[in-house]
Amino acid sequence: MLDILVIIFMVMGLFFFFGTTVGIVRFPDFYTRTHAAGKGDTLSVMLMLFGLALYNLHHLSPATLLVSGKIVIICVVVFIASPTATHAIMDAGYEAKVRHWSRPGAPKDPQDNSGEKQ
Amino acid sequence: MTWDASLLWQFDLLILPMVIICAIAALSFKDLVSCAVISGAFSFLMCLLWTEMLAVDVAFTEAAVGAGVSTVLLLGTALHVKRKSKD
Amino acid sequence: MKKTALLIIAVLGILLLRAAEDLPFWGDPQSPASVHLSDYYLEESYEETSVPNIVTSVLADYRGYDTMFETVVIFCAGITVLIVLRRTHRRRAKVISPRPERPGADIILQTAARLLVPMMQLFALYVVAHGHHSPGGGFQGGVILGSSLILLALSYDIQMALHRFKEKLVLLFSAGGVLLYAAIGLACLFLGRNFLAYGAWAALLGISEPEAHSHGMLGVEIGVAITVLCIMFSLYIDLASGGDLDEGL
Numbered sequence: 001m002l003d004i005l006v007i008i009f010m011v012m013g014l015f016f017f018f019g020t021t022v023g024i025v026r027f028p029d030f031y032t033r034t035h036a037a038g039k040g041d042t043l044s045v046m047l048m049l050f051g052l053a054l055y056n057l058h059h060l061s062p063a064t065l066l067v068s069g070k071i072v073i074i075c076v077v078v079f080i081a082s083p084t085a086t087h088a089i090m091d092a093g094y095e096a097k098v099r100h101w102s103r104p105g106a107p108k109d110p111q112d113n114s115g116e117k118q
Numbered sequence: 119m120t121w122d123a124s125l126l127w128q129f130d131l132l133i134l135p136m137v138i139i140c141a142i143a144a145l146s147f148k149d150l151v152s153c154a155v156i157s158g159a160f161s162f163l164m165c166l167l168w169t170e171m172l173a174v175d176v177a178f179t180e181a182a183v184g185a186g187v188s189t190v191l192l193l194g195t196a197l198h199v200k201r202k203s204k205d
Numbered sequence: 206m207k208k209t210a211l212l213i214i215a216v217l218g219i220l221l222l223r224a225a226e227d228l229p230f231w232g233d234p235q236s237p238a239s240v241h242l243s244d245y246y247l248e249e250s251y252e253e254t255s256v257p258n259i260v261t262s263v264l265a266d267y268r269g270y271d272t273m274f275e276t277v278v279i280f281c282a283g284i285t286v287l288i289v290l291r292r293t294h295r296r297r298a299k300v301i302s303p304r305p306e307r308p309g310a311d312i313i314l315q316t317a318a319r320l321l322v323p324m325m326q327l328f329a330l331y332v333v334a335h336g337h338h339s340p341g342g343g344f345q346g347g348v349i350l351g352s353s354l355i356l357l358a359l360s361y362d363i364q365m366a367l368h369r370f371k372e373k374l375v376l377l378f379s380a381g382g383v384l385l386y387a388a389i390g391l392a393c394l395f396l397g398r399n400f401l402a403y404g405a406w407a408a409l410l411g412i413s414e415p416e417a418h419s420h421g422m423l424g425v426e427i428g429v430a431i432t433v434l435c436i437m438f439s440l441y442i443d444l445a446s447g448g449d450l451d452e453g454l
Contacts, residue, residue: 084317
């Protein structure tokens, strides 16, 4: 039973990792790529760490509970730090006036060059 | 803690090419800030390599010093000197 | 010029690869490095020092003199950067562009930093104190403590971090860590043993000799951690602000 749960978590984590990779390769510009990397990375790392924490509980004892608790604490730290890092990278790109992508036929935004608002 | 030694060369095969790519990239970029970030990635890969060789203390030091603090110090220095490298 | 450099590097690389063929295999018990001393450490170090992590016992006890001067090297590096970069009177022309004037834009970073800094510091203290049983020790814990202060200085600005931890205190503590290390060693000298032979503390603390070794190592690691913390922070504030400590990155 526990094995099935672990497998579900791990496969979901791998799936979101795959989605992240496809997003980084396929998305057109800096902002969307960073968005894919930040969102997918955080979710998949947390899913896989949670799967590992469950896998560790096969032999239930204080020692394994302690290790699982540590892994859950890593989850919390990743949940705080990873989106913040993504936000910081995105904000730095916005400050440096990286141009965002728009559809080739779309009407030109007058404020496009200054990188102000889409 | 036991370690399945049969997995060692697969990890080597995964990590070592990335280490070489990072080393060449860190030397070949003109932008010093990119070089600093890539040398941070290089340190992290070396940390994985130390962990795989069961030198966990060294790996911990590499992760804290190499990938953590020295990247920040290199970035702080690179922003103050001329940012583009000549060669 | 570049072709000559490439040629030299290629020749040296081939020579090094040929030389690497003679190196012993990974984890080879017959290699010269692990024939003479490793057995002794593996068998005797737990009885002598009651520290399960052999790396820590070798680093802080058997090779304690070495580690003390490694700490001194870190101290000297920090002081050298301070001497070269720190300037108080003359303001230099700014190369770096000033940080953008967007009030409220950094609130996410600052909140996350406020959440993360206590966790990092707690973890660093755990690393320092638990170095006897798990990987870690003074250097790693000190670096993590220093990087928590650096995170504070990055997400707010250097003035705010310096307001929490004054520059005078930073320099005082960076010398104090090395002095704490040396004092623990010197106390052993005055108690009638060799320099850094922590067994001398056993009678004074009323514990057995291996436990005295363990406690002495803990004190030494704390000294290393204090020095590394202060030197890392001092390196960052000098390098990132160019020496005038006003705002930094």
